[in-house]
Amino acid sequence: MIVAEHSLSQLSSALATGLTIDTFPFTTRVTSQCSRMAINLHQMYGDFEVSQTNQMPDFDVSIKHHRRWYKPQAQFYFDDYPPFVPLPAAQDYAMFEWGLNWCYANHANEYLILHAAVIARNQQAIIMPGFPGAGKSTLTCELMFNQWQLLSDELALINPKNQLIAAPRPVSLKNQSIDIIQQRHSSAIITEPAKDTNKGTVAHVKPSQQSLNSQQAPCTPAAIVFPKYENQQALQANEIDPAEALVTMAEQGFNYHLLGEIAFDRLSAVVDNCQCYRLCYSSLDEAVEWFDSLLPSSEPRLTATKVLGKNGKQLSC
């Protein structure tokens, strides 16, 4: 039974004592009595399965409000312990999403976990390492609305077979991106924004049905793209040295240092199989077109000769 098949009040009741959701590849038990949590979970996780059987969830988290009458705060708990300082109560749902990302990043060492967005087409994945201010989340969201499978907007999970594992969850957008995506895609389901977070105004976008339908199949890494939004910049894509890509991605590793030699071998295997690009863009349409040329939907494999560069000219790779 999916979350959407519950009424909001049913979901609220379940959430108050602990609601377990299948958040592939993990299961998450979330407990909260906060109304915004119920509303947003109902909205964002509508297509996710509620776990019926009595199973042990991977992550046991809760969101509680403190200090009801004076500057109320929200606190995130993992295994009954609060790993972070509290945030203003209005950021409770955002804190849940950030907190759950932290859970994945810190407690799933079977995967090499990098800070990166991952999208895919026909089980061929493109990894976009996450440098702040690059516009990665907006781009990821845009690609998702253009029939790309969202594996994650934050965390690349690489398994021992060097495959990317999907972990689709609501996409986090900031500031102007929220309006941009809403305007470009009227069907997009977006939460009420939370203001004055340390990242500015934050909202979350419901992941596409397509992304959830495809989540079980592992993806093969095909390309690594370092996107950078630059205002009024014509689209420019340059190939970069795989060694540079490897080192840069290692820096974006959450548990790279924990896996040690395994991390290096796994990341090397991934990079070996990928073409690596730096992409500068200012137009989302042009960027989407470029990605489409990298992995056209009609063809199952990356064809090197058909990459579009500046001014639409073909790059030879």
Add this chain to the structure above:
Amino acid sequence: MLTLCQVLTQKTGPKLSINEWDSLVRQARKSLLLAQLAETAQSSETTQLGGNGLPPQVSRHLASARTLANAHQRAVKWEFDRIESALLSVNTKIILLKGAAYLSQQMPHAQHRLYGDIDILVQSDQLEVVEERLKWAGWATTQHSAYDEKYYRRWMHEIPPLQHAKRASNLDLHHRILPPTARITVAGEPLIENAVQSKHYPFFHTLAPADQWLHSAAHLFCEGEADHGLRDLFDLLQLAQHFLNIDPNYLHQVVNRSNQLGTSRLTHYALRYIKYFLWPELSDEHANACMDKPHHLLSALMDKIFIRTLRPQHLSTQLPGTRAAAKLLYFRSHYLRMPWKLLIPHLIKKSLSQDKAAAVG
């Protein structure tokens, strides 16, 4: 006996349900014992815990904890290398304490342990040169107010914690194992004198076997935080079993040494609570042989505190009154650390500075 303790000490019991595993994994993780649980679950011959019989939701988390523990070990061994490099020219015993000592002696449980920082002990007249060499090698004093700095250097058994500028690893440099102002204390010299050279890491020393137990017991039973009491008790159990294999009189030596140095109250508590949580077969003779036993009423109060604060700090196994017990533990640790004329101004000063921090933050 707590289920987690039963499993860790490989006492056989009924097959665990998935709900029990759920609680067990969370209790173990909270207590920094998840990697140890992974090891016990793997090596146990009992069918209910056999490697192939573990539910996948459980084994993936145990495996993840193992990876973390392996990474910690690698990191600590590298720190040994860097500390040696920094202190090569210093001609004094560099004594590893607690976790670092267990790892350097290649004790089996050290492989499944997490390490927060490295503790070393040196002679007090060598403190300045050791600190200086460490600073040249990249360790820096962590941010402290002028008050904290003065407090540490004047009243404590260690200097303010050092953190490496590049690796962010933590190093605690001690000149004694207990503060000089503490109600129960011992000078550094008797322990340093008896320290033995490490077989596997010859640059370093470790405390003599009995002194290692004495120190770990003293550390745990002067502690004010209830984070990982069970882990520390487990360490003490492993220490005892490791050295008893070598010398069956080990616990007698521990008690004699504690009596000699004046820490037998703390050793008494350690023996009492290891028996309660982890080792019911332990003979009472050792705890009874401690000279400074608490009055039976005080003992009853300590029981109420310690059976709450030493257990895993997870809701699934929490007893009523744990918060009160944790507060009492905190006050007790400060009471032990300083006489009243120092303690009261200190607590006032600390609570005022915390209020200021809370108002700003």
